[in-house]
Amino acid sequence: MAEKGIELTYLIDPAVPSVIRGDRTRLHQILLNLLSNAVKFTEEGEVALRVRVASSPATPGRTHELHFSVRDTGIGIPEGERDRLFESFSQVDASKSREHGGTGLGLSISQQLTEAMGGEMWVESAVGEGSTFHFTIEAEEAEDGDQTDENGVATGSSSAMQGVQVLIVAPNDTTRALLRQQTETWGMEAIVFASGDEALQQLDADRPHEVALIDEHLPQMSGHALATQLRERASGTELPVVLLGAGPAATPDPTAPTSRLHKPIKQSSLHDTLTALLTGRENAGSGQDGDRSGPDSPSRRVLLAEDDAVNRTMTTQLLEKMGHEVHTASDGAEALAAVRDRAYDAILMDVQMPELDGLEATRRLRNKMPSEEQPYVVALTASVTEDDRRRCLEAGMDAFLSKPTRKDELAEALDLGTAPDEARTAAPPPEDRSAPDA
Structure with a gap:
């Protein structure tokens, strides 16, 4: 998003519970799809996420209706095309999709996930001004959410x-x-x-x-x-x-x-x-978010090959907070060019990318580079099945992680990347957390 000059912002109303019980994976997929589409179809301005309480129960700790909205300042959607957005295998005008680097697909799946969480999804848009996608979910407030003191100040505040x-x-x-x-x-x-x-x-x-x-x-x-x-x-x-x-x-x-x-x-x-x-605590000006990896997790030089701008930004921030030096590529061809310019300890390779996908990029990498210069390659994929795992290993990848990527799994994969070869071979396959690719 930084390369496009787009500001990504969010605003969570104070009335929203600090902790809720719900399906984290489904909610993550919905938000990731809406934010990704917003970035793809926005050339300047901002993409803004807002969360508020649509309705609350009379009894504390019961189910709330939460209202999410993702607003962009992009190209907008003509009125005649809005009704088709949530149909399976439908998208906005194909020429606009090609021009803005994406298809805008996945809304049908997102709508289904929303309905599975007790909510609904709709869109408001004006051509040339932007679009706002809304959805609601039902979520129960968790008992261990942040509380306030007798003065109404959050207890977590200093x-x-x-x-x-x-x-x-x-x-x-x-x-x-x-x-x-x-x-x-x-x-x-x-x-x-x-x-x-x-x-x-x-x-x-x-x-x-x-x-x-x-x-x-x-x-x-x-x-x-x-x-x-x-x-x-x-x-x-x-x-x-x-x-x-x-x-x-x-x-x-x-x-x-x-x-x-x-x-x-x-x-x-x-x-x-x-x-x-x-x-006045020491190291206050460290220049990062204060979530650095410890001495047992040394810094790596990592290449992140990911075509989705939102995924790329989120994963980059996560890696930087862990103390790693991160370079990015938006497709397999850019990844190969980056490897020619400098050496990397590890490559996080998205499997599905335009132009040159992660599997083919890894095959070319393995065929052209000397064995002693080969980086550790971790596949990133939204669907982790035995067939997916087999294809990744056959292409020459060392390991793979399912999306959404979790910090502990990412740290473990990068630590394994500098372990002896026998430790890599003995590593068990990751937990199967396959889900629809939104």
Whole structure:
């Protein structure tokens, strides 16, 4: 999404239960399909996910109706084609599908999964303005969800945040709303601006803020430039700053406490980063989300070959949080070109990709590279059956993981990639968690 300049944002209303009981795999497939389609058919602007409570029971802990919506600023869908979207094997106009790098299929499966969870799915759209896909599910609130204290403050929040004035500067409306909502839930006082110029012109110098959340890419000036000016105005004070970025990190100011979070921003990462900066904990400015792998999980150079932009972004963030160096490719041909340029410890290879799929790319890799330079190849596939496993192994892959990819399985696969050959051979096949490819 960063390469297309699209902002991916989300907003979860405070009334939504923190923990629910439901079918995680089905919900993940629905959201992944809708977000993937939104990214494919959007060239600029944003893709925004919102979750709210449609209806709640009178008795706490019972079933809620949750309303999800995925809004994009893409090409939109003509009125005459909307009725066919949820039909099996149907799609929007084929020429538009080719132009935007995807077919938009999978909506029929998503609708079926939604109905299986007690809900429904529908779409609103305007040509040239974008589309919003809505769906509802029924979910029971779990008893161990986050609670609030007698003052209405989330118990998971840090005392270091109470009453702290936080400056928020972000050009995207949904991002500003999310950051305001979350920080105020933790007892902070949010001051919000859409640009650096606006912040510099309107900030009250007599009420200095104690921490700042700043988007790296602002109109007129960068987030780093704004942070520098804010510190100069405050007589050089070491203002703690959290920079929010979607792409590679720029060089931070080494003289002041600065951290960085990848967008979309995870609530837990934001909470931990703010707590670290406000309490002065060491390594607060590590530049990542604070979920690094330990000494038993050394850093790897990983090539991720994945054609789906949402999957690519999510897996990249997961790998980076584990401490790995990640390079990406959008199809098998790009993966082979990347391998020619540099050596990789492991390749995560999506099996189904356009132009050149993962199986054929692995065959060519095995045939052309010297054995001592061969990387460890892990297949990524949405359907894990014995036939799938056999085809992957016959193509020369060392292991495979089913989608959605789980952190523990990913870590285990990468650790196995540097283990002795006999340990690889003895590894048991992964759990069969096959599901429809949405």
